Amino acid sequence: MKNYDHLAVVKLAPFVTNVQLNRPQQRNALNGNLWQEIGDCFNFLASDPDTRVVIISGNGRAFCAGLDLKDSQDIIQPPNPDSADDPARRSRRFREKIISYQNSFRAIEECPKPVIAAIHGACIGGGIDLIAACDIRVAAGDSTFCVKEVDIGMAADTGSLNRLPKICGNESWVREIALTARRFGETEALQHDLVSKVYDNREDMMKGVQKMAEIIASKSPVAIQGTKIVLNYARDHTIQDSLNFVANWNMSQLITEDVPKAAMAVFQKQPQPNFAKL
Numbered sequence: 001m002k003n004y005d006h007l008a009v010v011k012l013a014p015f016v017t018n019v020q021l022n023r024p025q026q027r028n029a030l031n032g033n034l035w036q037e038i039g040d041c042f043n044f045l046a047s048d049p050d051t052r053v054v055i056i057s058g059n060g061r062a063f064c065a066g067l068d069l070k071d072s073q074d075i076i077q078p079p080n081p082d083s084a085d086d087p088a089r090r091s092r093r094f095r096e097k098i099i100s101y102q103n104s105f106r107a108i109e110e111c112p113k114p115v116i117a118a119i120h121g122a123c124i125g126g127g128i129d130l131i132a133a134c135d136i137r138v139a140a141g142d143s144t145f146c147v148k149e150v151d152i153g154m155a156a157d158t159g160s161l162n163r164l165p166k167i168c169g170n171e172s173w174v175r176e177i178a179l180t181a182r183r184f185g186e187t188e189a190l191q192h193d194l195v196s197k198v199y200d201n202r203e204d205m206m207k208g209v210q211k212m213a214e215i216i217a218s219k220s221p222v223a224i225q226g227t228k229i230v231l232n233y234a235r236d237h238t239i240q241d242s243l244n245f246v247a248n249w250n251m252s253q254l255i256t257e258d259v260p261k262a263a264m265a266v267f268q269k270q271p272q273p274n275f276a277k278l
């Protein structure tokens, strides 16, 4: 596993990898380096045969304080009008920057391994963009969420506005929290489907997500990765298109040794067998 400046990557159990945001003094605020490391790390984990599930969590008192407001001059300051480039060219460079930040979180969404966000403390602005790209979100009892971007004068552009309407059952609520930038806690997040489970505290949450991850990791990686890929496709397409997609997907993926192995274990009331790495 690569070493990172602002991420700690730890194996919690066989096939279960924990990616920890690791700038605790800055409440895991996202500077350019951390943003890039998240993309690199998830691109690596996507094809790491020793990872079947990823848990993403934050070290220190917060999950993530969002954009690093002290170390993101390239985002907070408009493109320098004194540069040799004209406004069109400056804008294009700026767009590339936004897209590269979007791509870091897209690497989480497109990683074929399920990603569980374990949230505690503050999860603000870019932190919400990040968790919206994860498959499963759970929170500890001390969590505070905020879609903060309008308070710093911008429309969120790395995923919250695009993904939250598909995650949360109540679009009126999504618009309210995005337009007011008000803070809310884990109970409200649970009520509106932003998270699927709330634990009393961070310790219980980390035990709970590890157990959940171990269950997922015990199953056929062909089945688990196929399930994530098909669910992602289904979210963005019509039912008929996604039925066609899964038929095409499974015409190769059903020809796996995992199906007879797993089915036999179920039939014989045995635990899941060991599956070859993928």
Ligand SMILES: CC/C=C\C=C\CC(=O)SCCNC(=O)CCNC(=O)[C@H](O)C(C)(C)COP(=O)(O)OP(=O)(O)OC[C@H]1O[C@@H](n2cnc3c(N)ncnc32)[C@H](O)[C@@H]1OP(=O)(O)O
Pocket: 025, 026, 027, 029, 061, 062, 064, 065, 066, 067, 068, 069, 070, 071, 075, 097, 098, 101, 122, 124, 125, 126, 127, 148, 149, 152, 157, 158
């Ligand atoms: C292309 C653009 C892409 C993305 C854009 C995203 C936009 C956003 O993310 S908007 C959201 C920006 N973030 C915030 O507004 C959060 C600001 N921080 C806080 O509200 C609080 O710090 C807290 C996260 C609720 C944590 O509170 P607490 O535990 O009391 O810690 P503090 O004493 O406030 O902070 C400790 C330490 O961390 C530094 N820090 C906190 N947040 C940030 C941040 N976002 N950027 C940079 N630094 C941050 C804070 O300054 C303190 O540093 P010291 O050096 O110890 O003073």
